[in-house]
Amino acid sequence: MKKKTLVIGASLKEERYSNIAIKRLRTFNHPVKAFGLKSGRVEDVTIDTELIDYDTIDSVTLYLNPKRQQDYYNYIISLNPRRVIFNPGTENPEFYQLLRDNNIEFEVACTLVLLGTNQY
Numbered sequence: 001m002k003k004k005t006l007v008i009g010a011s012l013k014e015e016r017y018s019n020i021a022i023k024r025l026r027t028f029n030h031p032v033k034a035f036g037l038k039s040g041r042v043e044d045v046t047i048d049t050e051l052i053d054y055d056t057i058d059s060v061t062l063y064l065n066p067k068r069q070q071d072y073y074n075y076i077i078s079l080n081p082r083r084v085i086f087n088p089g090t091e092n093p094e095f096y097q098l099l100r101d102n103n104i105e106f107e108v109a110c111t112l113v114l115l116g117t118n119q120y
């Protein structure tokens with residue numbers, strides 16, 4: 001099943017994990033939306049610099065440190081995704097509790113590993 005995914009913290013730099021994740025998600029034919037500080041494209045995915053009220057986001061995968069996530073708590077919760085993935089370095093117990101309070105699942109995992117092991 002294809003899972004529409006929003007990558008938050010998307011980067012145009014090819015060596016960044018968010019950039020690699022966008023490419024890998026597309027390799028597996030998952031629809032991808034991306035939000036970052038600089039607009040541009042990663043393959044066929046446009047990186048938006050404004051918060052958009054996307055429809056039917058299954059998964060949000062985070063590439064922001066916990067302090068920077070705070071500005072996006074309400075936005076992510078408003079999207080009502082099925083789950084939020086906290087990639088290495090993004091672990092955030094404060095946000096876990098907010099997600100629990102809003103009945104949104106979360107995983108502390110690496111998107112790239114989940115994809116590579118067929119667990120995405």
